[in-house]
Amino acid sequence: MIQAVMVMSTHGKPRLLKFYSYQPPEKHQDLVRGVFQLLSARPDSVSNFVKVDAIFGPGAKLVYKHLATLYFVFVFDSSENELAVLDLVQVFVETLDRCFKNVCELDIVFNFNKLHTILDEMILGGQVIETSSEQIMRSVEEIARLEKQSNTTSLIPKSISERFSR
Numbered sequence: 158m159i160q161a162v163m164v165m166s167t168h169g170k171p172r173l174l175k176f177y178s179y180q181p182p183e184k185h186q187d188l189v190r191g192v193f194q195l196l197s198a199r200p201d202s203v204s205n206f207v208k209v210d211a212i213f214g215p216g217a218k219l220v221y222k223h224l225a226t227l228y229f230v231f232v233f234d235s236s237e238n239e240l241a242v243l244d245l246v247q248v249f250v251e252t253l254d255r256c257f258k259n260v261c262e263l264d265i266v267f268n269f270n271k272l273h274t275i276l277d278e279m280i281l282g283g284q285v286i287e288t289s290s291e292q293i294m295r296s297v298e299e300i301a302r303l304e305k306q307s308n309t310t311s312l313i314p315k316s317i318s319e320r321f322s323r
Contacts, residue, residue, distance in 0.1 A: 158283040163230040169193040177283030
């Protein structure tokens, strides 16, 4: 099961925090700080797989990808395959790149709703439900289209609104 997804800057600022297993809100900052300290101390030449028993509890592992000024971090338990989760991180990054045309930290800060929508299309309750970047993009585009349509839909039927405009 996926326990958490984090996107953080190389300065340790969390840009996305989503926990799928309960973590008390007062503990969130400590978890982010612990993960950041662990990742920022690692050289680029080492593996992207880390055991994080001390931070998230027994059996917890972490897979991360460091791109430009961002860390993409997925925390999971022993029921998930490490390589499958690394592939999931790659699908997440590819989908963000497709959505924002070369994603950067500002895209994540100003479009957090779309970021959450993408993540919700991939993971539901800690279980991976979609791994196809194309399918995720179709779903996100459909959601955006429906939101746009609902914003422009008049609640008053056209025939009634035309009567009052004369």
